[in-house]
Amino acid sequence: xxxxxxxxxxxxxxxxxxxxxxxxxxxxxxxxxxxxxxxxxxxxxxxxxxxxxxxxxxxxxxxxxxxxxxxxxxxxxxxxxxxxxxxxxxxxxxxxxxxxxxxxxxxxxxxxxxxxxxxxxxxxxxxxxxxxxxxxxxxxxxxxxxxxxxxxxxxxxxxxxxxxxxxxxxxxxxxxxxxxxxxxxxxxxxxxxx
Amino acid sequence: xxxxxxxxxxxxxxxxxxxxxxxxxxxxxxxxxxxxxxxxxxxxxxxxxxxxxxxxxxxxxxxxxxxxxxxxxxxxxxxxxxxxxxxxxxxxxxxxxxxxxxxxxxxxxxxxxxxxxxxxxxxxxxxxxxxxxxxxxxxxxxxxxxxxxxxxxxxxxxxxxxxxxxxxxxxxxxxxxxxxxxxxxxxxxxxxxxxxxxxxxxxxxxxxxxxxxxxxxxxxxxxxxxxxxxxxxxxxxxxxxxxxxxxxxxxxxxxxxxxxxxxx
Numbered sequence: 001x002x003x004x005x006x007x008x009x010x011x012x013x014x015x016x017x018x019x020x021x022x023x024x025x026x027x028x029x030x031x032x033x034x035x036x037x038x039x040x041x042x043x044x045x046x047x048x049x050x051x052x053x054x055x056x057x058x059x060x061x062x063x064x065x066x067x068x069x070x071x072x073x074x075x076x077x078x079x080x081x082x083x084x085x086x087x088x089x090x091x092x093x094x095x096x097x098x099x100x101x102x103x104x105x106x107x108x109x110x111x112x113x114x115x116x117x118x119x120x121x122x123x124x125x126x127x128x129x130x131x132x133x134x135x136x137x138x139x140x141x142x143x144x145x146x147x148x149x150x151x152x153x154x155x156x157x158x159x160x161x162x163x164x165x166x167x168x169x170x171x172x173x174x175x176x177x178x179x180x181x182x183x184x185x186x187x188x189x190x191x192x193x194x
Numbered sequence: 195x196x197x198x199x200x201x202x203x204x205x206x207x208x209x210x211x212x213x214x215x216x217x218x219x220x221x222x223x224x225x226x227x228x229x230x231x232x233x234x235x236x237x238x239x240x241x242x243x244x245x246x247x248x249x250x251x252x253x254x255x256x257x258x259x260x261x262x263x264x265x266x267x268x269x270x271x272x273x274x275x276x277x278x279x280x281x282x283x284x285x286x287x288x289x290x291x292x293x294x295x296x297x298x299x300x301x302x303x304x305x306x307x308x309x310x311x312x313x314x315x316x317x318x319x320x321x322x323x324x325x326x327x328x329x330x331x332x333x334x335x336x337x338x339x340x341x342x343x344x345x346x347x348x349x350x351x352x353x354x355x356x357x358x359x360x361x362x363x364x365x366x367x368x369x370x371x372x373x374x375x376x377x378x379x380x381x382x383x384x385x386x387x388x389x390x391x392x393x394x395x396x397x398x399x400x401x402x403x404x405x406x407x408x409x410x411x412x413x414x415x416x417x418x419x420x421x422x423x424x425x426x427x428x429x430x431x432x433x434x435x436x437x438x439x440x441x442x443x444x445x446x447x448x449x450x451x452x453x454x455x456x457x458x
Binding site for chain 1: 369372373376377404405409410413414415416418419420
């Protein structure tokens, strides 16, 4: 470094001979490789960080994917609910304990209401004396046709897909929902004729 | 008659033995230098400042709310480990194990209730601590980073309570977690009923009820045995570990930021 101080390219100012001359800052790059795009150190530095973040990225993705199992051991979403003649006009709780579905029969049509409150997902109860569904968690109330009329629930209960299977039984598929606020309730699959 | 050894000689033999001195490097001589060494060279105490301002130990200033929060955390750790010897996070066993703990295991009811009440105390006191820090202006620079760490610790505390709530596996806990996790449906970008969900689902097929933030938490589309196991692991391993790491940082930063803030 002593050579740098005596560098003639940076002579001390004439008026201030005692002031130390400014040193030029030595470039970090190796002078024998100054025509290369990458200094060796920068290349290996970036390669190291790239390898590290790539490895962590792959592992992170694997961990995240692992948290979503391929198979869920949950009850099947569709079931057969017997024949139309098994039901009388009104709300049937026959399949509520096992399947969380009410089967509602009206004069003209039948449909399946999913027994999940549209507020925060509790199971409402059918109160036959008051002819309404009432949620025990926060007090949402629904008429027998599933339309909300009291409490915090923002929208009516959802209907499950209902159809007649080949053997003439009612087939209900809970994985397909029909929502009143999307005008789904007149669509085929949202009801069957009574 | 047996002559008893000289007491001072015995004392000397114990306190100047290699075993004693290898554990306790400094005697209790009460001088400023030794007091500093006591704190600085002890693994349990070295997080503390070597000297305290007189106002910092005044109960009417800090209410000791942060210290009591940590105390309640230690109580939940000690009682929680004991409960883990009996509790199995499996759908068929969880609730019977709780009943066994409650009605048959000696001191089981005491341990379970201490765990529960200490958890309640921790949640209450963490808010009290936050209120005190706010009212004394202790969140201001140079302590603003420690306030952020404290907010993270508040979140960890609440998540510990939330995950612990499911473990009794009774109607109350299942429906409470159903309600709590249903809010995850509305997570922006990541919940299937949240903002942007339909667009992302149309493009990538993700962010559906089957693959979204809520099913990640529940391990399925509804609260079931996989949820119980997930919440157990989060409650007993993940959250306490993250919480402990943040607590170490939180306590260390108090010292690095100049000790407990002074009166205004």
